[in-house]
Amino acid sequence: MIIRPYGYALWENIQKTLDAKFKATGHKNAYFPLFIPQSFLAKEEEHVEGFAPQLAVVTHGGGKVLEEPLIVRPTSETIINAMFAKWIRSWRDLPLLINQWCNVVRWELRTRLFLRTLEFLWQEGHTAHATAEEAEEEARRMLEVYREFAEEEMAIPVIVGRKSEAEKFAGAVHTYTIEAMMQDRRALQAGTSHFLGQNFAKAFEITYQTKDNRLEYVWQTSWGLSTRVIGAIIMVHGDDQGLILPPRLAPIEVVIVPIWRSDEQEAQVRKAVERVKDELRGVRYEFDDRETYTPGWKFNEWEQKGVPLRIEIGPREVEKEQVVLVRRDTGEKSITPLEGLKERIEASLVEIQKNLYSKALTFREENSYQVDDYEEFKRILEGPGGFLGAHWCGSAECEAQIKEETKATIRAIPFQEQERGKCIRCGEVSVQRVVFAKAY
């Protein structure tokens, strides 16, 4: 996957907002090596097994066969925890709250742009705590950070919940997820947060001395969000005209397209554009005065790129001291006076952000079902597809059978759902509904 400047600018905006949230919750950034000695990975049994099929392994270095192969990090639990073991001595060193922005490699058999690439960019948080409660709280806190980010910044509503044993991260005690519905009604895991318990602590001997001088293993979490979310933004908001980017993350919030014929008109329009630029201070805008393209061509190009707002300004507007404002999400055009333009733009960007969210939410709700009959369950999945709230007995057998028969997996076990019922497949007692869907 190659990320060109416009796409990378989007990722930078994602990084900027998330990074601020991490810092605000007490985390610090650090960087760990790309290459990890193979033996590190082998220390946590479930973790190796989970990742073994996906590893890129370096066998040669400097023209020689390496004594111990190096794996290219698929995630950094092992190398980070090897260091945590050295850094943590006392309860005073806890909690240790670290985040890393980096690339990782997973040797996927089948790739899909943005959603499943051999190499991707992400952030991975790794924390160590004195108690299970604190670690659990941290895992839930960061899940909440992701939820808020998805909904407020990406304008994507998400289901929050826990993963089933089959779907959890290899090495975690349990995994939390935010799941979003794409426009083809499939589910996409947009971020995850793991409660690791003491699995890695025991594998890497990460211990600390308590206040009363006992030696205890730490309790840990890890959590990540990747460039996959760019795919989510495209697939949730895009339409036949191209991308529709949420204003809060869009590299360009407003594009100004000037229109003129004569040199005289050009001079007048340029002068008016200067006023518009003044109004746009603090807004991410671009003035597209390329001469080789017609205004109509530019309209189409910026629409494809998903710029939320377009300002058109030509002789007619100059004369009346106004501009034409066009929304990408609705296509709606409105005449707006130069006077007070800033307020109108800002209000409009907020409006677009809200509208994208509510459109996505409506779509998800329209394609979510409560299902109690397995035949209907199958019918929906074969037909339109969507999120299915269904009872599940909790057995891995039923989960696997349902997956085999319908291709649907348990995307999330929602928090706080109490209603009891009967397993959609076997009819045994179920304590709550879970969300089934076909996933990417």
Next chain:
RNA sequence: CGGGGUGUAGCGCAGGUGGUAGCGCGCAGCGUUUGGGACGCUGAGGUCGUAGGUUCAAGUCCUAUCACCCCGACCA
């Protein structure tokens, strides 16, 4: 890793039965244009994925090989 498909100009493609490599878009120059993907003229651009082979002659036939795409099993 199995099944299918495609490699010909920057991009998208056409090139039955072997015989001088083409079209559209894009690109360059000039002119006219510019309020929803402008038009005319002129022009540049190709070891036909790669390597062998058959033939007087291969984009075309044969063999091998590589790459990419799609569909399934594994995965953020």
